[in-house]
Amino acid sequence: MERDLTAARDQAAETLGEEAADILTVQLLLAGDDALLGAALDRVATGVPAGRAWRDAVADVVASYQQVDDAYQRARAEDVADVGRRVVAALTGVSPRRSVAGPGIVVADALGPADAAALDRELVRGVLTATGAPTGHAAILARTLGIPAVVGAGESVLRLDEEQPVLLDGDTGAVYVQPPRALREEYDRRHAAAQQRRSAALRVAGEPAVTTDGVHVAVAANVGSVADAAAAAGQGADGVGLLRTEFLFLDRDEPPTEDEQAETYAAIAAEFAGAPVTVRTLDVGADKPAPYLAQPREENPFLGVRGLRLGLRHADVLGTQLRAVVRAAAAHRMQVMFPMVTTLDELQRAVDLLDRARADVGVDVQLPVGVMVEVPAVALLADAFAARVDFLSVGTNDLTQYVLAADRGNADLAELADACQPAVLRLVRQAAQAAAGHGRQLAVCGELAADPAVAGLLLGLGVTELSVTPVAVPEVKQAVRATSYAEAQQLAERALAATSAADVRALLA
Numbered sequence: 001m002e003r004d005l006t007a008a009r010d011q012a013a014e015t016l017g018e019e020a021a022d023i024l025t026v027q028l029l030l031a032g033d034d035a036l037l038g039a040a041l042d043r044v045a046t047g048v049p050a051g052r053a054w055r056d057a058v059a060d061v062v063a064s065y066q067q068v069d070d071a072y073q074r075a076r077a078e079d080v081a082d083v084g085r086r087v088v089a090a091l092t093g094v095s096p097r098r099s100v101a102g103p104g105i106v107v108a109d110a111l112g113p114a115d116a117a118a119l120d121r122e123l124v125r126g127v128l129t130a131t132g133a134p135t136g137h138a139a140i141l142a143r144t145l146g147i148p149a150v151v152g153a154g155e156s157v158l159r160l161d162e163e164q165p166v167l168l169d170g171d172t173g174a175v176y177v178q179p180p181r182a183l184r185e186e187y188d189r190r191h192a193a194a195q196q197r198r199s200a201a202l203r204v205a206g207e208p209a210v211t212t213d214g215v216h217v218a219v220a221a222n223v224g225s226v227a228d229a230a231a232a233a234g235q236g237a238d239g240v241g242l243l244r245t246e247f248l249f250l251d252r253d254e255p256p257t258e259d260e261q262a263e264t265y266a267a268i269a270a271e272f273a274g275a276p277v278t279v280r281t282l283d284v285g286a287d288k289p290a291p292y293l294a295q296p297r298e299e300n301p302f303l304g305v306r307g308l309r310l311g312l313r314h315a316d317v318l319g320t321q322l323r324a325v326v327r328a329a330a331a332h333r334m335q336v337m338f339p340m341v342t343t344l345d346e347l348q349r350a351v352d353l354l355d356r357a358r359a360d361v362g363v364d365v366q367l368p369v370g371v372m373v374e375v376p377a378v379a380l381l382a383d384a385f386a387a388r389v390d391f392l393s394v395g396t397n398d399l400t401q402y403v404l405a406a407d408r409g410n411a412d413l414a415e416l417a418d419a420c421q422p423a424v425l426r427l428v429r430q431a432a433q434a435a436a437g438h439g440r441q442l443a444v445c446g447e448l449a450a451d452p453a454v455a456g457l458l459l460g461l462g463v464t465e466l467s468v469t470p471v472a473v474p475e476v477k478q479a480v481r482a483t484s485y486a487e488a489q490q491l492a493e494r495a496l497a498a499t500s501a502a503d504v505r506a507l508l509a
Contacts, residue, residue, distance in 0.1 A: 036061055036080075051088055058084030082112030082138075105166050107157055116141035126168040128175065130155045143170070150175055201474035205236030209480035211459070211488070217480045218465040219473055220278075222445055229268040232470035236477065239275030241393065241467020242337070242445040243268060245321065249282055254292050255317050261324035269332035276333050278370065278393070278443075278467075279325050281318060281350075283307045283339040293317065302401070307340020307372075312349055322357035329365040337370040337393060342377050344384060351388075372445075374398035379427035382434035392435050393467070396446025400424050418501035419448040425461060425495055425504070432462025443467055452479035453508050459485060460492030 036057055043053035061080050105126040106119070116138040119127070127142045132151035142149035148170030160166065160177065167176040167187060176183060209217045220241030221232030229240065248256045248264060256264075269277045284290045284306065293314055298304035311318035325336050338350045351369060358364070368390035373379050379399065386392060396419040401407060403424050406417040428444070435442040443465035448454055450468035452475045458466065459480070468476050495504045 054087055055084065058087075081110070082114070085112070105168060107160055107166075109155075109158060111138040111142075111151075113138050113141055116145075119145055119147060121145050121147055126166075126170070127151070128153060128157050128166065128168060130157050197478070198475065201478040202235075205474040205477065207236070207477075208238075209477040211480060211483050211485045213485050215459070215485040217459060218443075219477045219480065220276075220443070220465060220467040221470045221473055222467050223268065223470065226264065226267050226271075228470060229271040232473065233271040235470045235473040237272075237275075237470060237473045239272050239333075240268065240277040241443050241465060243277055243279045245280060245282055246284055249284060249290050252292075255290075255320070258320050258324045258327075261321060262327040265325060265328035265334065266332055269328060269334060274333055276335055278335040278337050279328075280337045280339050280372070281308070281321055282311055284310060302407075307374075308338045308346055308350060309340060309342075311338075312346065312353075315353060318350075319353050319357055319360075322354050323361050326354075326357050326361045326363055326365060326367065329367045330361075330363045335368045335370060335391070337372060337391075339372045339395075340374055340398075341371040341385075342375045344381070344388065347371060347385065347388060372398075373427075373431050374402070376403055376427065379431050382431040383437065386431075386434040386438040386440050389440070391441040391443065392431055393443040393445050393465075394428055394431060394463075396424065396428075396444060396448040399427065399446070403427065415501075418505075419446065420454070420457075420495075420501040420504040420508075422496060422498050422500070422504065425457075425492075428458070428463070429461045429492070429496060435464075436462060441465055450476065452476050455479040456483040456488040457491055457495055457504075457508060459483060460488035460490070460495075462492075 039057035039060065040050075040054045043056060044050055048056070058080060062084070103123045103125060105128055106124055107128045109130045110132055111127060111129055116127070119142065124147055127138075127147055127149040129138075129149075129151045130153060132139060139149050139151045148168045150168050150170065150173050153175060157175070165178055165184075167179040167184060168174070169176075169187075209219045211217065218238045218241075219236075220239045221228075221235070221237035222242040222244065223229045223232050223240050224244040224247045232240065243265075245261075248261060265277070265279060282290075284293065293310060295305060295310070305313065322336065325334060328334055336354065338347065341347055341350075354367070354369065358367075370389050370391035370393055371378060371385055372395050373382065373385075373392050374395040376399070378385055379394075382392065400417055400419040400421065404416055404421060406413040432442045434440075441464045442462060444458055444463050445467035449458065449463075449466040450472040452472075455466065455476055456479070466476055466480075491507065494507055498504045498507065
């Protein structure tokens with residue numbers, strides 16, 4: 001069972017990127033979780049058969065997840081249940097793998113992350129499940145594959161006949177059974193138009209993104225592995241705007257060595273022939289724990305010891321990483337960026353560690369330093385931060401979550417937790433003005449940057465770089481090329497005067 005999950009994880013890393021692989025890493029960790037295994041073994045010790053003992057232990061954990069208030073954590077029940085199913089299959093000698101015989105929509109009670117990662121995008125036109133949540137890992141992986149998914153649609157979908165025509169809208173969650181011909185044709189036209197746009201964008205992906213009135217905008221990539229970097233370079237990315245280094249640190253019993261890190265960072269930079277690579281220092285904690293960085297259980301880990309807060313508590317680990325970055329920067333164009341910064345004091349302590357790393361390595365290299373604008377405090381003090389760093393990068397996912405007090409993983413708050421909320425946009429503008437006032441660059445590396453419809457708005461707010469998932473690079477570049485910078489500034493002013501995200505989205509439409 002673990003071999004199957006490991007193989008699925010490795011395949012996901014190659015084909016979908018490291019973020020997708022991280023989801024399957026979580027499943028591997030669940031499969032070896034001491035609490036889960038211990039509960040099952042305790043039952044076995046009392047004479048309960050192994051299969052039943054495991055099922056009962058899994059049921060208890062699933063029930064505990066389903067009872068929590070946080071919707072994101074409730075969605076993790078799906079992962080535990082899927083691991084339970086896979087172990088039972090292994091115990092009984094039944095293959096847990098599911099396959100499809102021909103093109104169509106996969107209809108199931110639930111779909112596990114490994115099943116979702118293995119979907120054949122040439123055959124699977126959509127996924128429809130009775131249970132699950134939009135924030136569940138299976139739904140996320142289906143979207144990463146570009147497969148429309150509607151989850152949690154209710155048990156009635158299990159009564160659909162196998163040959164019954166069904167049409168899914170993955171954007172709205174609409175399900176049409178026996179759709180009329182006119183509706184099918186409309187969706188066929190939309191799909192064909194999207195494919196044409198994608199093909200046109202790919203043909204010119206390697207060319208610069210320049211607005212119609214001559215403003216150049218860097219479109220970089222968010223990557224999480226050497227394979228990601230190669231894919232991003234092939235999609236025309238102007239460097240790496242966010243290197244998620246967690247892939248080196250998770251799913252292991254001890255942190256990576258300085259040599260291993262330096263070699264990996266250099267290999268990633270080598271894919272971009274002199275374009276900048278922005279290395280975000282280790283960003284674990286919250287939903288990404290590292291077993292060798294001991295942390296007490298936190299009631300609200302997203303407001304707890306994570307990102308730079310954790311790095312400063314483990315200065316030996318952060319110092320090793322910074323030395324590796326300095327070594328890679330001796331031969332490549334690198335930048336270093338600190339995550340989850342809140343105060344100027346934290347920044348200064350991190351810079352002091354970087355200075356010490358430079359001295360230890362004995363290499364005097366140009367290594368620009370930046371901070372993530374994820375915590376509202378940094379956006380509000382952007383002028384002071386911009387005076388002390390070389391660039392700022394807005395992480396719209398976390399910034400939106402913290403500004404609106406809306407858990408980004410809570411499906412019930414999806415409409416509220418929209419980065420197009422004017423309150424969020426005003427903080428982006430404030431950060432952009434502060435950066436410009438000190439001659440600094442301002443990037444956006446959150447999910448919002450990957451939406452071509454929003455590119456013009458971000459440019460108008462003063463953003464100078466967009467960093468997106470590799471697959472989104474070509475179409476975001478095309479969106480920039482279709483934008484007038486002067487008109488984008490006017491659009492931004494109207495958006496800032498709006499009173500809701502819906503009003504902003506209407507302006508974009």
